[in-house]
Each structure stands twice: as structure tokens, then as C-alpha cells.
Amino acid sequence: MQNFQNFKNQDSAAYSLFHKQMLADKAASPNPEKFMSTHPDLNKYYIGVDVGSGSARACCIDATGNILSLSEKVINKEVLKPNHVTQSSNEIWDAICHCVKLCVSEADLQPHDIYGLAFDATCSLVAVDIDSGKPLGVGPNFDNTDQNIVMWQDHRASKEQKVINSTGHRVLKYVGGGMSIEMELPKMKWLHDNLNKETFAKYDFYDLADYLTYKSTGNKTRSLCSTVCKQGCLAPGVEGSTKGWEDDFFNAIGIEDFVENDFVQVGGSAENFLTAGEYVGHLTKEAAQDLGLSTDCVVGSSVIDAYAGFLGTVGANIDVDIPALKEIDSKENGFNKASGRLASVAGTSTCHISIEKKDGVFCKGNWGPYYGVCFKDLYMFEGGQSFTGGLLNHVLTNHPAYTQLCKEAEEAGINKFDYLNSKLEIMKEKIEEKSVVALAKHIFFYGDFLGNRCPLNDPDMTASIIGQTTDVSLENLAITYLASCEFLAQQTKQIVDNLKNSGNVIECIFISGSQCKNGLLMRLFSDCTQLPIIVPRYIDAAVCFGTALLGCAAFKNYKTFHSKDSKPTNKTQARVQEDTFVADRSPSPYTQPSATAKTILGPSIKKKVEKVTDYFSQAPANSEGSSGNSSSYGVHSLTGDSSKISLDDNVDPKMVAGNYLWDIMTNLTGTGKSILPNSMDHPDVQLLNTKYDIFLDQQNTQSMYRKRVDDKLAELRKK
Incomplete structure (x- = not known):
């Protein structure tokens, strides 16, 4: 509890x-x-x-x-x-x-x-x-x-x-x-x-x-x-x-x-x-x-x-200025303001949910368009990865150095992923590489261990790793882990590109789940997709939170459309203490990451790295919306028209169904932290783009090899 x-x-x-x-x-x-x-x-x-x-x-x-x-x-x-x-x-x-x-x-x-x-x-x-x-x-x-x-x-x-x-x-x-x-x-x-x-x-x-x-x-x-x-x-x-x-x-x-x-x-x-x-x-x-x-x-x-994860994240304020979203917000009303916001709900597997207002947009390999499933008169698309958090766990637990990893991470007082991220930073300094990404330059990891959900819809796809040696050290585990993170980011890029090439508008990604705590993984997602990554207020609880918002919406829906009488009020409605509505009423152990790699190294690392990337502090100091009291696009400003931020249970019966849910989402969700992509000429981005071509080649080659063998077997059976 x-x-x-x-x-x-x-x-x-x-x-x-x-x-x-x-x-x-x-x-x-x-x-x-x-x-x-x-x-x-x-x-x-x-x-x-x-x-x-x-x-x-x-x-x-x-x-x-x-x-x-x-x-x-x-x-x-x-x-x-x-x-x-x-x-x-x-x-x-x-x-x-x-x-x-x-x-x-x-x-x-x-x-x-x-x-x-x-x-x-x-x-x-x-x-x-x-x-x-x-x-x-x-x-x-x-x-x-x-x-x-x-x-x-x-x-x-x-x-x-x-x-x-x-x-x-x-x-x-x-x-x-x-x-x-x-x-x-x-x-x-x-x-x-x-x-x-x-x-x-x-x-x-x-x-x-x-x-x-x-x-x-x-x-x-x-x-x-x-x-x-x-x-x-x-x-x-x-x-x-x-x-x-x-x-x-x-x-x-x-x-x-x-x-x-x-x-x-x-x-x-x-x-x-x-x-x-x-x-x-x-x-x-x-x-x-x-x-x-x-x-x-x-x-x-x-x-x-996954749709609850969408509801629990995409209505968030954003702590930096994202011009594309600002433009959408200025042109659209109601839930149309959610256009451009992709939700990636990550756990053992990952689902990617986007919204589209245009009719007739189809995306081969990605699911949808689904009409009216969350908001009447709007379409939703879904893409999926069958094995994401499960993949990282599989890579770690099946490596010979896993026991050593557990021991050293425990001694450092941090989780295994933070320890590996710190280890990679140390390795980068030791061999004088320009970045952590370059450590896996010759490891080509394709991780469809449980088949491919999107965009191939091929349950027969499997995993392959090119570049393995007899090395079973903790350093090798760290690099293999890095390569698996890279695979997840490249596969996300493929799904996002597939959606965008089909006419979907995607300007940023709201990611929820425990993977949000992994700054290295979030940086790879941002650089591979060339999109801002938004980490929600409630990381592990975003899905549950989104569903609670539906409970709120259901009560307002009932009051407006199904009953003229309010819920019985002969309860102790004001029994809460007068001083409970204060700033510390909403604490949570599931808020966005605030620790940097530098602060989480722990005593056993003994400051081997003087400078470590802080993946969660990407916003410029003077960015619009960085103030705790500012609002962001897609929400109502506290200093402007706040008429829709109200305790009134009833909503306008003429309001397009779903728009009142959007109001609930934007007014109750809170502010997310952002990770902005490096520019296209950044060495990491250029290397990742080269490896993306190799990722696609591995995918296509596997399918081709299986077909060649299956065709030959079919030919032999006829003889």
C-alpha cells in the first residue's frame, strides 16, 4: 500500500x-x-x-x-x-x-x-x-x-x-x-x-x-x-x-x-x-x-x-514551449486540442495511442482508425510492442553477470537500471568515447522475442543479436542492455513514423510507466523519434489516475444527462478539517524523476564520474511555461478565461460529448517534465539514424530468410 x-x-x-x-x-x-x-x-x-x-x-x-x-x-x-x-x-x-x-x-x-x-x-x-x-x-x-x-x-x-x-x-x-x-x-x-x-x-x-x-x-x-x-x-x-x-x-x-x-x-x-x-x-x-x-x-x-494511460497523461501541462502544440491549441477547441499528442503506455508491453480528427486516415500495420471509442466524433489509432519492460528484464536476468549486477546495485543503494546507466557513463570516460550511445556502435540488437505486434502484425518474428562475443562481464551486460534500450527506441520510431506517414499528426510523446524513470531510455526515445518526451506527474500511477478521471466524468455525466437531483447530501460533506486544502495535500512517491545520474551513483561508485548527464533537466531556464504557476497549451490559463475550471458538477448539455472529459483531464492532470531531442546534426542522432537503417534491414532480412526456407520446405514436401 x-x-x-x-x-x-x-x-x-x-x-x-x-x-x-x-x-x-x-x-x-x-x-x-x-x-x-x-x-x-x-x-x-x-x-x-x-x-x-x-x-x-x-x-x-x-x-x-x-x-x-x-x-x-x-x-x-x-x-x-x-x-x-x-x-x-x-x-x-x-x-x-x-x-x-x-x-x-x-x-x-x-x-x-x-x-x-x-x-x-x-x-x-x-x-x-x-x-x-x-x-x-x-x-x-x-x-x-x-x-x-x-x-x-x-x-x-x-x-x-x-x-x-x-x-x-x-x-x-x-x-x-x-x-x-x-x-x-x-x-x-x-x-x-x-x-x-x-x-x-x-x-x-x-x-x-x-x-x-x-x-x-x-x-x-x-x-x-x-x-x-x-x-x-x-x-x-x-x-x-x-x-x-x-x-x-x-x-x-x-x-x-x-x-x-x-x-x-x-x-x-x-x-x-x-x-x-x-x-x-x-x-x-x-x-x-x-x-x-x-x-x-x-x-x-x-x-x-492503454487508453486509460492516454487519458491520464495527454491533458498535462508541459514545462517548456513546444511551438507545434501551441499552434494546435490556438486553432482547435475541446478535445481536438489533443491532436499531436501521442501516449506511450509502457509496462511489460507498450501501447501507443494517438488521436485524429480527420476521416479516412488509415495506417497499415497500426490499429485504427477507431471511431468514438473515447470521444465521440474523433478517431484513435493504436500501435503496440509486445515485449518492452519484459525485454529489459529478460536481457538482464539471462546474462551471466546478472548476479554481480544485483550485488553491486544493492551495495550502491540504487536500482539496477540506474546502476547500469552509471556504469555506461564510467565506461564512456574510461575509453574516451564521445557519448554513451557509441559504446554499442557494433552491437545490432533486434528484440522481437514475442513476435511483432506493429507494424508487421507477425507473431513469428523473433530476436537476433549481431556482435556478440564470449565476454560475459558486467561491462558486456551494460552494453547489451544499452543495445536493447536502443532497439526499443528504434521500434518506437518505426511505429511513430508509420503513423505520421499515413497522415497522423504527432508532435510529442507522453510516456507513462516505470520506464519513465530511466533517463537514458527516455533520451534514446527522444533522439530516435526526434520528438519531445513528456514524463507525467504520476509515473507508475498514470493508468489508474486516468481511470479515476473517468469516475469523475461519469458522475458529471450522470448529473447532467441522467438526473436532475444531486447525490444525497445528508452526509458529513464538510467533515474534512479546515486546514487540509494546502500545498502538501497531494504528495506522491510516483512523481516525475528528480534525481540525476550524478546524484544516484551512490557511495560504492565513489565519484568515478565527475560529470554525468542529467536527462530530466532539458528545459531552458527561461522557457515559457517553466514557472510553477504558468499554464501550457491545451489547457485553460489561470490568469485568462478560467470559466471551465469549476466545482459545478453539471456540464453544458450542448457540449460535444468528450469535451467535458477533456476539461477534466486538462484541469486535473498536472504538469509533466520534458526531454527535448538533440538536433539532427548531433553525433548521437546521426549514429542512431544509421543504426535505424540497419534495424530495418535486420527486420526485413529475417522475414526474407524465413520465407526462403519455408518456400524450400514446401517445395520439398511436394516431391
């Missing part, structure tokens, strides 16, 4: 616009000691639940976007056969309930203080009985009904994926030309093909996040985010679609059953599906009891975890 209230020294520059405005209002108030009693709505709180691959988490935010508490509980997965990876929805629900209760307790709140709740989760497929809602088995052991989730990383449906993609149906052009094996429709087809017709008809399918909203509210309404992005649905209005599901497509892939029963097993007509943060329902009595909340709490429409 992380208790955010115990940290007292967070830089006020990271606060949200709304928090800064409330602090200013309190300072200007004639009775500041009475501020909370005159602003009782500041005592509204929201919870976001994030279900990742290995754990469930919950965070609680206040009305100004400050995370007050964060809790986490491990969840398990089962692998009975290769490529068959399953989980239990019962175990996940129990973990969520544990986290939510702990979160509320640690924030010193009561159940009735929580006004809104929302969920995000991995794009995993849940199967329950269509009548009772009880779990159903998903194989390979169908008798074990407790294991009722086919995880996103389950790759059993390779044959089914190929069948789906062989149709060439128009639906597929909205997923980059072909469905990924990690999407949910191939998994549904596998179950269809491995169950008899009568048994299959009992299966009700949900994306995991949608299942959690159903479990919470009893409402089976699906989200556009999950159905459009992962299940083969076309949002109403796209390609003339009315109900979302295309009969001829499902007939072509062999799941006629869905057509025959009007797609009831996947939620029915998409006309009833919801976009991000729309009101789904109130907590049922049973769910409220399980979660330790009140039935007054509203639940918002869910999103896939």
Missing part, C-alpha cells in the same frame, strides 16, 4: 490547474480558515481501478486531481499448455475489492465520500454464462470454470487469426489490415471451434473492463473502446454500419452463431454501446457491499488499460 499523505515535499509546479486555482482562491479569501466549509464539493472523491497482467490496483483522487492513496494486490495466471494463458474473474474481483477498501481507508474517507468509480483492464476475454453470469471454462481444461479469462498474451488462436485475416473483409482495414493474435475475436473463434454449438451458445463474452462494469452495476452495456478496438465491431456510422457488427464478416469467419442470435453474446446492437466515462449505472447493493462503497456511487463506461 502506498499512502500518498505521508510525503510532504512535492514540487508545487506539478499541481493541477484546478489545485493551483483553489490555492489562489483560498489565499484571496477573506476567511481562508473557512475555505472548506464554503467549498464543500471539494470533498468529492473518485476511484479508478486498473487491472494489469499481474496485479489489480486502485487509486483515490480528490476533486482537484491529487492522488490520495494507491493500493495493489497480485493476481495469478495459469499456463497449462504452451500459448494457453488464463485467469480467474473471481480472483480479480476479490483483489479489486481488497484494493478499493484499502484505498478508501488509507485516504481516511468513508464509503459515501466516493462519488464515481471506473475500471480499466488488459484486453483479455471473459466468458460467463449468458443467463446466470457465472464463470465458464475457456480451456484447455474446460471443466475448470474458475479459469474463465483468456488473457491478452494467450497465443492459442494462431490458426483462427489467419482464417479471420484471410477474408480481407473491410472490417480489417480498421485494425491495420489484419487482426492481431492478441485481440479477442480470434480467441472467441477458437472457443467456437472447440465447443459444440449448444455449449457455445451459453457463453456471454466481455472484454475484462466491460465485465467489471457489468459486475458492478448489473448492466450488460458494452463499451465502444473494447468492442471496436478488439472484437471486430464497427462503430455505428462507420462504413454504413448501423448495429456495429457486420453479418457478412462473421459469416465469412465461421461464427454464424453470432449472426443467428443478433450478436447477443457480444452485447447486441452497438447503438447502445458507450464511450469513455459515460454513465453506466450505480453500484448494485451486492457490489457496493463487496467494494466497501455506497450504492450512491456511479460507475463510468470502461476503457482498455
